[in-house]
Amino acid sequence: MTTSFPGSDADEGDEVSDAIDPAIRPAERADLLAVVRIEDESFSQPWPYDAFERFLGEPGFLVATASDANASIVGYIIADTSMTYGRTLGHIKDIAVHPDRRGDGVGSALLRRSIAVLAARGSDTIKLEVRRSNDGAKRLYRSFGFEPLRRVPGYYEDGEDAIIMIRKLE
Ligand SMILES: CC(C)(COP(=O)(O)OP(=O)(O)OC[C@H]1O[C@@H](n2cnc3c(N)ncnc32)[C@H](O)[C@@H]1OP(=O)(O)O)[C@@H](O)C(=O)NCCC(=O)NCCS
Numbered sequence: 780m781t782t783s784f785p786g787s788d789a790d791e792g793d794e795v796s797d798a799i800d801p802a803i804r805p806a807e808r809a810d811l812l813a814v815v816r817i818e819d820e821s822f823s824q825p826w827p828y829d830a831f832e833r834f835l836g837e838p839g840f841l842v843a844t845a846s847d848a849n850a851s852i853v854g855y856i857i858a859d860t861s862m863t864y865g866r867t868l869g870h871i872k873d874i875a876v877h878p879d880r881r882g883d884g885v886g887s888a889l890l891r892r893s894i895a896v897l898a899a900r901g902s903d904t905i906k907l908e909v910r911r912s913n914d915g916a917k918r919l920y921r922s923f924g925f926e927p928l929r930r931v932p933g934y935y936e937d938g939e940d941a942i943i944m945i946r947k948l949e
Contacts, residue, residue, distance in 0.1 A: 801843040801844060803843050818875055852877075854874070854885045869906070869948075887923075909942050929943050
């Protein structure tokens, strides 16, 4: 999780990478068990089933599927928007890829689509939280133009600090 529980670009480079991107679609109820399984394998303090259930129907809850016969779920992302001081703030709340499928561009594809969804919903800024020690995720976010804004001491239940990262959209 990025949150402690309770650009739509079209240049040539993206056209090339779109050709090899996994299929991404809105999450459905039938996906939830697979999503929770990946969450449990990915985080020491995973979100429970009902946290995901709450986001069904939210345009920013997306899953990536494999090209196998079952189109099995290989990753997911959850993002939403809120109004803050009259502006629409996008918030990426959770992203994970199945451990066997990491390093193949699935996380990047999910993030790219999520940013496009948040931009289409009028977000002018996107924020997320990341564990201070999660260098892989921080590298991924930096490659998408997110910059560290500030540290939140003890943000996670186990006491680890969060780094808040933001990206402004044009
Ligand atoms: C973070 C995560 C979603 C990335 O998904 P992924 O499909 O492996 O990401 P990609 O293959 O698209 O990687 C894109 C870039 O992210 C960075 N990156 C991702 N994971 C990394 C790792 N473990 N170490 C170093 N860099 C990493 C790299 O810059 C990588 O680019 P490269 O392959 O050209 O080096 C995945 O590692 C994951 O599920 N981790 C556990 C859950 C988690 O930490 N979620 C983030 C919470 S804030």
